[in-house]
Amino acid sequence: MSEAISTDAVIIGAGPCGLFAIFELGLLDIKCHVVDILDRAGGQCAELYPEKPIYDIPALPIVTGAELTQRLLDQAKPFHPQFHFNQMVTELIKHGDNDFELRTDGGIVFRSKIVVIAAGGGSFQPKKPPIPGIDAYEGTSVFYSVKKMEAFRGRDILIVGGGDSALDWTNNLAPIANSMTLLHRRDEFRAAPDSVNKMRELVAAGKMQLKLGQVTGLTGADGVLSSIQVKGNDGAAFDIQANMLLPFFGLTMKLGPVANWGLNLDENLIPVDTEKFESSTPGIFAIGDINHYPGKLKLILSGFHEAALLAQQAFRYINPGQRLLFQYTTSSTNLQKKLGVA
Amino acid sequence: MAKITFIQHNGTEQTVDGIPGMTVMEAAIKNMVPGIDADCGGACACATCHVYVEAEWLDKVGKRAAMEEDMLDFAFDVKDSSRLSCQIKISDAIDGLRVRVPEKQF
Numbered sequence: 001m002s003e004a005i006s007t008d009a010v011i012i013g014a015g016p017c018g019l020f021a022i023f024e025l026g027l028l029d030i031k032c033h034v035v036d037i038l039d040r041a042g043g044q045c046a047e048l049y050p051e052k053p054i055y056d057i058p059a060l061p062i063v064t065g066a067e068l069t070q071r072l073l074d075q076a077k078p079f080h081p082q083f084h085f086n087q088m089v090t091e092l093i094k095h096g097d098n099d100f101e102l103r104t105d106g107g108i109v110f111r112s113k114i115v116v117i118a119a120g121g122g123s124f125q126p127k128k129p130p131i132p133g134i135d136a137y138e139g140t141s142v143f144y145s146v147k148k149m150e151a152f153r154g155r156d157i158l159i160v161g162g163g164d165s166a167l168d169w170t171n172n173l174a175p176i177a178n179s180m181t182l183l184h185r186r187d188e189f190r191a192a193p194d195s196v197n198k199m200r201e202l203v204a205a206g207k208m209q210l211k212l213g214q215v216t217g218l219t220g221a222d223g224v225l226s227s228i229q230v231k232g233n234d235g236a237a238f239d240i241q242a243n244m245l246l247p248f249f250g251l252t253m254k255l256g257p258v259a260n261w262g263l264n265l266d267e268n269l270i271p272v273d274t275e276k277f278e279s280s281t282p283g284i285f286a287i288g289d290i291n292h293y294p295g296k297l298k299l300i301l302s303g304f305h306e307a308a309l310l311a312q313q314a315f316r317y318i319n320p321g322q323r324l325l326f327q328y329t330t331s332s333t334n335l336q337k338k339l340g341v342a
Numbered sequence: 343m344a345k346i347t348f349i350q351h352n353g354t355e356q357t358v359d360g361i362p363g364m365t366v367m368e369a370a371i372k373n374m375v376p377g378i379d380a381d382c383g384g385a386c387a388c389a390t391c392h393v394y395v396e397a398e399w400l401d402k403v404g405k406r407a408a409m410e411e412d413m414l415d416f417a418f419d420v421k422d423s424s425r426l427s428c429q430i431k432i433s434d435a436i437d438g439l440r441v442r443v444p445e446k447q448f
Contacts, residue, residue, distance in 0.1 A: 048387040121381060129418045130446045162415045185420055190412045214419060250416040252390065253381055298383070 004109040007033045008318055010102050011081075011116040012089050015043020017288030017303030018118035019072035024311040025116075026079025027327075027335055030318060033110060034081050035102075037088045037123040042069035044289075047124055047251060058301055068300075078340045084108055088123050092261040098283055098317050114314045117270060117279070117286040118303070121253035129160075129247050133218055141225035142245045146173070154178050158228055158240050160215060161248030167191035169246060170208065171198045180208035181240050183230060187212055211240065218245070258290070266292055276313035277306045283317055285310040344437035348375045348393075351445040360432035366441065367391040367428035377443035384428040389416035391427040393441040403430050403439065419444065 009025055011018045014036035022032045040046055045054075045065030053062045060068070087104040094100055098113040126144035128134065134142055146152065146169055153176045159166050162184040168191070174180040182199065189196045202208045216237070217229035227239045255268045263270055264280035269292035272278055272285070277293075279286050287310060288303035296302070315324050329335045336342030346369055347357040360369040370378035370391070379390035386409050395403055400423060406414070410429045414420050427441065 044382070048382050049385050052385055052387065127416065185415060186411075188411075190415060249418070250389070252388070 004101070004111045005033060006111050007031055007082075008112065009033070009114050009116060009314060010035065010089075010100070010110050010112040011118055012036075012102075013043060013118035013120055013288070013290075014038070014041040014083060014085075015118060015120050015288065016045055016068060016072055016300045017120075017307055018043070018116070019069070019076055020304045021116050021118060021287060021307040021310070022076040022079055022081040023072075024307045025314060026076065026081075027329070027338060028311050028315040028324070029338070030114075030311065030314055032079070032081045032116075033084065033112070035084045035087050035089050035104060035108075037086070037125075039085050041073055041083065041085075042066065043120050044253075045069050054300070056299060056301065078338060088256065090257045092257075092284070094262075094281060094283070100283065113283070113318050115284045116307075116310065116314075117258065117284065117290055118288045118307075119256075119258060120289045122255040122258065122268070122290070123253065124251040125254050125256070127247075127249040127252045129215065129249055131215055131218055137218060137220060137223055137225055137245070140223035141220060141243055142247070144247065146246070149173065149176065152177060152244055155244045156242040157181070157244045157246065158183060158242035159246045159248065160184070162186070162189040162191060163248060163250065164191045164195065166246075166248040167195035167199055169248070171195055171202065174202050174208045177208075179242070181211055181242060182208065183211045183213060183215065183228075183240065185212065185214050186233070211238075213238075215247075272306075275309065277310040278313060285314065344432050344434055344439070346370075346432070346436075347438075347440045348378075349396075349440060349442045350377060351443065360439075362433050364432050365428050366393070366430040366432060366439070367426070369432060370427060375443070377445075377447065378427060379447045380428060386410055386413055386426060386429055389413045389426060390447040392417040392420075392444055392447060393425055393427045394421055394423040394444070395425050395430075396440040396442065397423065399436065399439050399441075402436050417444075418446070 008030045009032045011034045014034050050066040087106045090105050091103040100112045100115050102110040152173050156179045157177045158181045159170045160183045170182045203210050213230040213232040216231050220226045225243050227241050270279050270286035272291045274293050287306035289298045333342050344360045346360045349355050358373040367380050381390045382388035
């Protein structure tokens, strides 16, 4: 067992609400570790709409998801949050008051005084196309991500999709594959033009094939694929010989392990009170899209408010008996020192 | 008010009232129509509100925009009649619209 990281707070989810919670907790001297399943901060703002403008953030008439994320990271910076990306919190165990153990799928263990669940719609997971029988091949012939390129050396690979993941892995794996085919529903690609050009060069050089159509079925035995049935764009059916299939259909949000943590849930949301934004387990808070209370609005600005209020209660748990002095960043030298501006 | 009928994969039909200006996705969510997930809440960023527009309505709902075409790459079993229901604005012109919901948004 790896040694546990000891901390005041673990925030699950590095979306806008999780990032602002770092700031609010930081003002009260509460140190945070932040875990996210994505490879970067921003949550939905980073994954679903980095380039799309948001118009309802107070004082920012227009801001993109990526820009909002960067601003929140800048704002949280004085508090030195420690991020753990590409990690999903799989277990959350309460050992006692102000003593929680969290474990990630990457083997990181935390012991934390409080926990903030800011997991939005849940964890982003790869979309699994509903091709009949696909389950039987997962982990042996069907993969939704590439963890080790070597596993694909010398194989007959079919990649499905037209975005960056599909094109990047097509270009990266083509040189080590026995054969490489890219299948997409149209002859236009969302991926970066660079990657598309590279793919087309590989096709022109005879190093891979590009097919247009959609997967309809799989053939194989004992978890090993032998061919993939495709309906071509002209309506004609054909087979592609491959023993490795990588479908890249983007990510979707699933509640995931949160359901197993013994919290009261209401239709996949965590009911909280509106004073402390605390779940049914004292010391575990829930903010942002994942919580629910009468009148809840799933807006980023609601999550900001929730972060400020949960921090008050978090302070009381972490500093029992200590009086919490309410202060403004405009006038408090103490807060300004923490922010590094005084 | 415009009537919109959602036809499930198993053939069950549900007709809901759509207010002009709303999207077909919003009408589905408001009436808890199964099979319209709308993960992103209408930003044309997820393709989980995929529907098939019945042939006789295809012209009336109009064509896919480029952004929608891109997002449909994330849907499964895309057909000529495929649309993202968050991109179909309800108006009196589509009163009576019939759309099929895929078996799974996945």
